[in-house]
Amino acid sequence: xxxxxxxxxxxxxxxxxxxxxxxxxxxxxxxxxxxxxxxxxxxxxxxxxxxxxxxxxxxxxxxxxxxxxxxxxxxxxxxxxxxxxxxxxxxxxxxxxxxxxxxxxxxxxxxxxxxxxxxxxxxxxxxxxxxxxxxxxxxxxxxxxxxxxxxxxxxxxxxxxxxxxxxxxxxxxxxxxxxxxxxxxxxxxxxxxxxxxxxxxxxxxxxxxxxxxxxxxxxxxxxxxxxxxxxxxxxxxxxxxxxxxxxxxxxxxxxxxxxxxxxxxxxxxxxxxxxxxxxxxxxxxxxxxxxxxxxxxxxxxxxxxxxxxxxxxxxxxxxxxxxxxxxxxxxxxxxxxxxxxxxxxxxxxxxxxxxxxxxxxxxxxxxxxxxxxxxxxxxxxxxxxxxxxxxxxxxxxxxxxxxxxxxxxxxxxxxxxxxxxxxxxxxxxxxxxxxxxxxxxxxxxxxxxxxxxxxxxxxxxxxxxxxxxxxxxxxxx
Amino acid sequence: xxxxxxxxxxxxxxxxxxxxxxxxxxxxxxxxxxxxxxxxxxxxxxxxxxxxxxxxxxxxxxxxxxxxxxxxxxxxxxxxxxxxxxxxxxxxxxxxxxxxxxxxxxxxxxxxxxxxxxxxxxxxxxxxxxxxxxxxxxxxxxxxxxxxxxxxxxxxxxxxxxxxxxxxxxxxxxxxxxxxxxxxxxxxxxxxxxxxxxxxxxxxxxxxxxxxxxxxxxxxxxxxxxxxxxxxxxxxxxxxxxxxxxxxxxxxxxxxxxxxxxxxxxxxxxxxxxxxxxxxxxxxxxxxxxxxxxxxxxxxxxxxxxxxxxxxxxxxxxxxxxxxxxxxxxxxxxxxxxxxxxxxxxxxxxxxxxxxxxxxxxxxxxxxxxxxxxxxxxxxxxxxxxxxxxxxxxxxxxxxxxxxxxxxxxxxxxxxxxxxxxxxxxxxxxxxxxxxxxxxxxxxxxxxxxxxxxxxxxxxxxxxxxxxxxxxxxxxxxxxxxxx
Numbered sequence: 001x002x003x004x005x006x007x008x009x010x011x012x013x014x015x016x017x018x019x020x021x022x023x024x025x026x027x028x029x030x031x032x033x034x035x036x037x038x039x040x041x042x043x044x045x046x047x048x049x050x051x052x053x054x055x056x057x058x059x060x061x062x063x064x065x066x067x068x069x070x071x072x073x074x075x076x077x078x079x080x081x082x083x084x085x086x087x088x089x090x091x092x093x094x095x096x097x098x099x100x101x102x103x104x105x106x107x108x109x110x111x112x113x114x115x116x117x118x119x120x121x122x123x124x125x126x127x128x129x130x131x132x133x134x135x136x137x138x139x140x141x142x143x144x145x146x147x148x149x150x151x152x153x154x155x156x157x158x159x160x161x162x163x164x165x166x167x168x169x170x171x172x173x174x175x176x177x178x179x180x181x182x183x184x185x186x187x188x189x190x191x192x193x194x195x196x197x198x199x200x201x202x203x204x205x206x207x208x209x210x211x212x213x214x215x216x217x218x219x220x221x222x223x224x225x226x227x228x229x230x231x232x233x234x235x236x237x238x239x240x241x242x243x244x245x246x247x248x249x250x251x252x253x254x255x256x257x258x259x260x261x262x263x264x265x266x267x268x269x270x271x272x273x274x275x276x277x278x279x280x281x282x283x284x285x286x287x288x289x290x291x292x293x294x295x296x297x298x299x300x301x302x303x304x305x306x307x308x309x310x311x312x313x314x315x316x317x318x319x320x321x322x323x324x325x326x327x328x329x330x331x332x333x334x335x336x337x338x339x340x341x342x343x344x345x346x347x348x349x350x351x352x353x354x355x356x357x358x359x360x361x362x363x364x365x366x367x368x369x370x371x372x373x374x375x376x377x378x379x380x381x382x383x384x385x386x387x388x389x390x391x392x393x394x395x396x397x398x399x400x401x402x403x404x405x406x407x408x409x410x411x412x413x414x415x416x417x418x419x420x421x422x423x424x425x426x427x428x429x430x431x432x433x434x435x436x437x438x439x440x441x442x443x444x445x446x447x448x449x450x451x452x453x454x455x456x457x458x459x460x461x462x463x464x465x466x467x468x469x470x471x472x473x474x475x476x477x
Numbered sequence: 478x479x480x481x482x483x484x485x486x487x488x489x490x491x492x493x494x495x496x497x498x499x500x501x502x503x504x505x506x507x508x509x510x511x512x513x514x515x516x517x518x519x520x521x522x523x524x525x526x527x528x529x530x531x532x533x534x535x536x537x538x539x540x541x542x543x544x545x546x547x548x549x550x551x552x553x554x555x556x557x558x559x560x561x562x563x564x565x566x567x568x569x570x571x572x573x574x575x576x577x578x579x580x581x582x583x584x585x586x587x588x589x590x591x592x593x594x595x596x597x598x599x600x601x602x603x604x605x606x607x608x609x610x611x612x613x614x615x616x617x618x619x620x621x622x623x624x625x626x627x628x629x630x631x632x633x634x635x636x637x638x639x640x641x642x643x644x645x646x647x648x649x650x651x652x653x654x655x656x657x658x659x660x661x662x663x664x665x666x667x668x669x670x671x672x673x674x675x676x677x678x679x680x681x682x683x684x685x686x687x688x689x690x691x692x693x694x695x696x697x698x699x700x701x702x703x704x705x706x707x708x709x710x711x712x713x714x715x716x717x718x719x720x721x722x723x724x725x726x727x728x729x730x731x732x733x734x735x736x737x738x739x740x741x742x743x744x745x746x747x748x749x750x751x752x753x754x755x756x757x758x759x760x761x762x763x764x765x766x767x768x769x770x771x772x773x774x775x776x777x778x779x780x781x782x783x784x785x786x787x788x789x790x791x792x793x794x795x796x797x798x799x800x801x802x803x804x805x806x807x808x809x810x811x812x813x814x815x816x817x818x819x820x821x822x823x824x825x826x827x828x829x830x831x832x833x834x835x836x837x838x839x840x841x842x843x844x845x846x847x848x849x850x851x852x853x854x855x856x857x858x859x860x861x862x863x864x865x866x867x868x869x870x871x872x873x874x875x876x877x878x879x880x881x882x883x884x885x886x887x888x889x890x891x892x893x894x895x896x897x898x899x900x901x902x903x904x905x906x907x908x909x910x911x912x913x914x915x916x917x918x919x920x921x922x923x924x925x926x927x928x929x930x931x932x933x934x935x936x937x938x939x940x941x942x943x944x945x946x947x948x949x950x951x952x953x954x955x956x957x958x959x960x961x
Contacts, residue, residue, distance in 0.1 A: 090798020
């Protein structure tokens with residue numbers, strides 16, 4: 001049977017976190033009443049003119065630098081012409097020839113192997129508004145609050161070979177955008193959008209197959225699913241003797257399939273031409289250098305530093321550096337005296353679980369690095385058990401933000417590490433459990449767990465488990 | 478003499494000396510409009526109520542000695558410049574009910590200078606035309622001969638100035654739309670350097686060519702008007718971030734030794750004899766004032782009209798896409814969205830506008846872009862270079878403004894190519910982005926005005942004013958008025 005490989009290129013639209021729109025002074029705030037964040041410019045009144053938002057240019061250059069792109073010293077805007085009610089001017093101001101950033105790459109790691117995915121270009125453009133189909137009348141509504149919000153379009157080379165790689169690329173890109181603070185990366189809210197050009201070819205063939213463009217992938221979890229479906233679909237078409245046609249397909253997340261939206265014949269002729277209302281952009285070298293100097297440490301560099309500097313496992317470093325705030329939280333905890341490996345382990349196991357439950361990022365809770373450090377030292381000193389630390393105490397920190405030592409005192413959770421007291425408890429339990437003692441002695445060693453459980457119960461969980469274990473074994477032998 | 482027949486400078490003195498009040502000037506203006514506008518039809522909208530309100534403010538300013546350049550001066554504005562809450566139609570059915578919620582930069586600047594808005598003047602729909610016959614509402618008449626066109630597209634503004642229905646006016650010029658009607662109506666019209674005046678609020682026809690400028694009764698008034706409207710505007714990225722000189726300062730300067738270029742390509746076979754005679758006589762006059770005529774060549778002149786009609790229509794096809802019936806203006810419903818778009822645009826636009834939208838759409842289409850739009854841009858660069866080269870040797874270039882005097886209504890209306898050739902001498906100036914003025918330089922045997930075009934270097938309106946003023950001071954053409 002013929003083996004196929006997928007060829008995927010992604011076009012990602014990222015809404016920039018500027019305060020104002022791309023070409024006017026309107027606010028970019030999300031979720032306001034329809035058409036309240038508009039002005040003559042962004043609703044396309046006759047006679048208005050666009051003025052470029054310099055912050056948006058800075059953000060795009062930043063992203064270009066962070067993805068190893070060349071920043072063009074001379075760049076310009078173009079008009080992309082098409083009719084749609086959510087596009088007030090009848091054209092979108094975008095870039096076509098001469099985009100601001102070109103020729104970069106992003107590195108992804110999959111199954112321990114690093115791979116570079118090329119970035120063809122990054123350009124600026126304005127977002128369209130939103131059509132709202134509501135009510136029973138034979139009409140729709142148009143909300144232009146989003147019209148004119150600055151977007152970056154980040155176009156990858158067709159270097160991606162599997163849905164997993166596509167997902168990994170998206171994850172990495174999102175991480176970079178969030179590190180730079182240029183986009184919040186929220187796919188569900190539409191501030192990060194992804195269109196995919198997907199084709200297949202027999203393994204070994206050099207030429208690309210005919211590609212379909214898959215649109216409307218509106219959640220992170222669908223990136224992989226949509227690609228998987230589309231690849232399978234194309235393989236099926238070919239194996240049944242058909243031919244893949246060039247078309248635009250929409251991902252339907254409810255049905256889990258892609259469906260044809262329009263064919264090549266119906267494709268728009270956008271009639272791009274240079275935007276005469278805006279002068280070409282001359283980004284001078286000094287300014288670019290200035291922007292470069294403001295770049296934060298990027299995820300790859302941070303990851304390397306965490307592995308070599310703190311000696312934490314690659315897996316931990318990956319997870320910690322995925323979000324800048326996480327990495328910073330980790331480092332703050334280490335700086336406050338936490339042991340890197342233990343801190344990392346705690347974040348990834350105990351803390352992540354709770355963050356997921358509460359759907360929060362680590363900096364959005366009452367738990368601060370000082371809490372974790374003090375909690376770890378309580379465990380170290382034997383003043384509390386790690387079981388108690390990861391249950392009752394952690395709960396309470398999340399709830400009230402109190403310091404662990406105060407919680408321990410208030411709740412009377414101080415661990416019993418007095419050998420005499422523990423031995424007394426052991427003796428009592430063993431006396432009550434003659435049958436089990438005999439069975440244990442005749443070889444049923446699993447019963448040790450039963451004894452420990454009984455003793456912990458008797459001491460309301462306060463007995464130092466390590467001491468219980470040691471003393472118990474001594475008594476039973 | 479009636480007050481409406483005076484110039485800005487004359488009125489300025491009378492107003493500042495408190496010999497007349499702004500309201501009295503307005504009385505004469507509106508009496509004149511009442512008397513002649515039925516015949517001339519310069520205006521689309523007359524803003525009498527607004528004008529008298531503005532006159533009150535002007536009077537206050539004058540009484541408290543706070544008068545500016547244009548305080549109390551009645552000015553007409555071409556109806557493609559946005560005036561807040563005042564109908565702005567572009568002479569198009571598609572904007573018949575449009576009242577902008579904002580003010581254009583030029584009218585805002587005129588306001589700062591205390592002007593009074595008399596009304597909004599007629600034009601070819603969306604400034605596309607050379608006669609006002611393409612207006613969606615009515616055709617303006619030439620005050621010198623009511624059977625003839627006033628030129629276009631700023632025909633309403635030029636006719637209003639010529640007929641003393643205002644003291645001065647604003648026009649816009651994409652391929653000659655200020656200068657050609659000024660020539661045909663026997664008044665002064667200036668197209669400033671591209672970037673000299675903000676386009677914010679000027680309803681776009683061809684963004685890389687459009688420029689706003691004054692139409693006035695004499696050169697000094699044009700300088701005053703340009704002083705009021707010129708200068709960088711943060712709302713228009715294509716407006717030049719540079720200082721603006723006081724253009725009135727150069728008026729009266731000696732022109733001895735200034736070199737005036739005469740492009741051989743502009744005195745073509747078949748040109749109207751009366752026009753050629755007037756222009757040649759004008760050049761002799763300039764020579765007698767000390768200027769030195771020098772023959773120059775603008776070798777790509779022959780390509781200008783074709784280049785213009787590719788680039789201007791391309792931009793227009795995109796600029797006019799916003800009139801889709803969704804947000805404002807005219808709408809004709811349909812069975813679905815596409816149907817609504819098509820009904821609205823088919824019925825809302827006139828035939829010349831539709832012709833240009835189709836031309837431009839074609840020129841930008843996939844597969845044709847390289848052959849048309851891109852080639853057009855390349856030729857535009859060559860035309861610019863023609864001017865750069867010519868200006869190495871001369872201070873200004875002098876040509877006829879239009880190859881013919883005012884033509885009869887209907888004469889060219891059915892032949893777009895003939896109509897397009899009306900702008901043959903003015904179009905290159907827009908493609909090159911340089912400034913040019915048209916001033917009266919004589920009359921044909923039929924007593925129709927002839928215009929002399931003086932073209933300057935980029936941002937050198939001063940040389941144009943210097944020469945135009947010197948010529949005007951030594952002739953009396955500008956003092957003649959049509960009998961209505």
